[in-house]
Amino acid sequence: MYRDDHPLKPERLIGVHDTLKRLGAFVHERATLLQPREATRAEVERIHAPEYVDAVTQASRDPERDYSRWGLARYGDTPPFAGMHEASLLTTGATLAGMDEVLAGRLDVAFNGAGGLHHAMRANASGFCIYNDPAIACGLLADRGMKVAYVDIDAHHGDGVQEAFYDTDQVLTISLHQDGHTLFPGTGSADERGTGKGLGYSVNVALPPGTDDPAYVRAFDAVVPPLLDRFRPDILVTQQGIDPHFSDPLTHLQVSTHAREHVVSWFARTSHMWVAMGGGGYSLDAVRRTWAMEYLLMLGVPIPEELHDADPPVEGGARRREIDRLTDIAIREAVGAAF
Numbered sequence: 001m002y003r004d005d006h007p008l009k010p011e012r013l014i015g016v017h018d019t020l021k022r023l024g025a026f027v028h029e030r031a032t033l034l035q036p037r038e039a040t041r042a043e044v045e046r047i048h049a050p051e052y053v054d055a056v057t058q059a060s061r062d063p064e065r066d067y068s069r070w071g072l073a074r075y076g077d078t079p080p081f082a083g084m085h086e087a088s089l090l091t092t093g094a095t096l097a098g099m100d101e102v103l104a105g106r107l108d109v110a111f112n113g114a115g116g117l118h119h120a121m122r123a124n125a126s127g128f129c130i131y132n133d134p135a136i137a138c139g140l141l142a143d144r145g146m147k148v149a150y151v152d153i154d155a156h157h158g159d160g161v162q163e164a165f166y167d168t169d170q171v172l173t174i175s176l177h178q179d180g181h182t183l184f185p186g187t188g189s190a191d192e193r194g195t196g197k198g199l200g201y202s203v204n205v206a207l208p209p210g211t212d213d214p215a216y217v218r219a220f221d222a223v224v225p226p227l228l229d230r231f232r233p234d235i236l237v238t239q240q241g242i243d244p245h246f247s248d249p250l251t252h253l254q255v256s257t258h259a260r261e262h263v264v265s266w267f268a269r270t271s272h273m274w275v276a277m278g279g280g281g282y283s284l285d286a287v288r289r290t291w292a293m294e295y296l297l298m299l300g301v302p303i304p305e306e307l308h309d310a311d312p313p314v315e316g317g318a319r320r321r322e323i324d325r326l327t328d329i330a331i332r333e334a335v336g337a338a339f
């Protein structure tokens with residue numbers, strides 16, 4: 001566990017779990033609660049350098065030393081902590097346990113709210129992320145010969161996943177995020193398109209600060225369904241960070257539960273096998289209500305009104321026109337850069 005004042009708090013997920021339990025989600029006949037397992041060293045090394053895994057393992061035993069060259073700085077975003085290797089193996093393994101069930105045909109979709117750690121790079125931690133479970137899952141799926149569509153709806157650019165598959169057409173990565181000029185990690189402009197065989201298979205929708213539900217839904221609909229129709233993936237992998245929410249303290253998008261219902265319902269309506277993860281999200285109440293709602297959408301049951309935002313912000317006047325103008329540019333550039 002990170003230090004007490006770190007925004008990636010375990011109680012985020014306890015709130016989601018308790019809400020779903022109270023709503024009877026886990027006794028539903030289609031629901032299965034899976035036990036996580038530890039990811040294996042070989043699975044982690046599908047994405048990460050062996051020297052980096054060694055460094056994390058050592059930091060886990062002896063966090064007081066200096067690991068800053070691996071992105072693990074004591075006072076940075078991703079400080080070393082005792083047990084971090086084992087905790088990260090479980091977070092990753094939970095995603096893989098869900099993936100295994102989906103591949104075996106026992107589940108249509110699996111969700112790991114603790115996963116979605118999309119900023120971790122091959123040889124360094126970044127942005128609260130130590131092992132990149134979405135990239136590991138996409139890589140293992142690609143190794144089985146599958147075409148993988150990765151859709152990242154966290155407010156931050158899915159840079160680590162993009163980087164891992166930048167030169168291949170086997171994993172299509174699409175990230176909808178707040179423009180990197182205004183938010184960590186600073187990347188994710190539409191001209192990051194991939195290289196070689198991967199040219200056009202990294203797609204970035206860089207949304208302006210202030211993007212609200214109408215603009216967000218328009219951007220999603222203009223980019224994700226048409227590109228997935230064209231790509232024809234064998235499996236869908238999603239990172240569903242809920243830091244685009246208007247109440248999130250770290251970002252400047254203004255998405256509500258209503259836009260999220262639109263997006264996640266679309267994922268659920270596709271016929272693809274589906275491995276879903278959480279991600280960022282630092283407003284505890286928004287995390288609790290949105291991921292509970294998204295789990296119920298995966299189950300295919302009605303959504304109680306209590307999970308929705310009562311009065312989501314929608315901009316008007318000149319601000320509306322400016323958001324729409326910038327969103328249209330983001331859409332045009334993303335679609336224009338795609339395969």
Ligand SMILES: [Zn+2]
Pocket residue numbers: 154155156241243279280281
């Ligand atoms: Zn995020």
